[in-house]
Amino acid sequence: DTEVTQTPKHLVMGMTNKKSLKCEQHMGHRAMYWYKQKAKKPPELMFVYSYEKLSINESVPSRFSPECPNSSLLNLHLHALQPEDSALYLCASSQGRQGSYGYTFGSGTRLTVV
Amino acid sequence: KNEVEQSPQNLTAQEGEFITINCSYSVGISALHWLQQHPGGGIVSLFMLSSGKKKHGRLIATINIQEKHSSLHITASHPRDSAVYICAVNTGNQFYFGTGTSLTVIP
Numbered sequence: 001d002t003e004v005t006q007t008p009k010h011l012v013m014g015m016t017n018k019k020s021l022k023c024e025q026h027m028g029h030r031a032m033y034w035y036k037q038k039a040k041k042p043p044e045l046m047f048v049y050s051y052e053k054l055s056i057n058e059s060v061p062s063r064f065s066p067e068c069p070n071s072s073l074l075n076l077h078l079h080a081l082q083p084e085d086s087a088l089y090l091c092a093s094s095q096g097r098q099g100s101y102g103y104t105f106g107s108g109t110r111l112t113v114v
Numbered sequence: 115k116n117e118v119e120q121s122p123q124n125l126t127a128q129e130g131e132f133i134t135i136n137c138s139y140s141v142g143i144s145a146l147h148w149l150q151q152h153p154g155g156g157i158v159s160l161f162m163l164s165s166g167k168k169k170h171g172r173l174i175a176t177i178n179i180q181e182k183h184s185s186l187h188i189t190a191s192h193p194r195d196s197a198v199y200i201c202a203v204n205t206g207n208q209f210y211f212g213t214g215t216s217l218t219v220i221p
Contacts, residue, residue: 006156040214041213042200042202042211042212042213042214043157043211045209088154088156090156090157092157103147103159103162103204103209104159105149105156105157105158105159106156107155107156108155108156108157110154
């Protein structure tokens, strides 16, 4: 298995909803990442988990809450989002931290906040 | 100034043409990545380079570490190559993305 699987592919949520994005990989990668990408812009790093511990939080608002239950799974819990949070949320994983030995992206979750 | 600069920003080519996308960077790196993203889609990693040249099918990527420059070449371009191509560099502590090159190949 050489993939990073993200679910759901599309999500529409209201500003009062609570939802979660899921990311899974079975490549034995020990670093996992959440990125946010707005249209026609490069991805922006949100969080990095290294060996299931949060190692980087790029000043992301607390309405985004990451969780890494085990080495294969990374969640992003969403609560009280704003319409400007609508974006493509990408998960990635790598063998070494920050992609020193290969980097694999998921296909993303397209989030729309209404 | 961005740590990673790509050119051109937009590129339109006829099917069959040879295409080159350039990437220059200003930081010390441990690796450079070429990524492909189709409209509305996720990102696919095409190459990871730390030196020299790599080839995969019709795609060729080169890097010159001394000049801090990399190129992505597509031979015999096809409409399915239409996508955004992103150069990204890994410094060991940080991952910097270029703003991407939007490629359209016309039949």
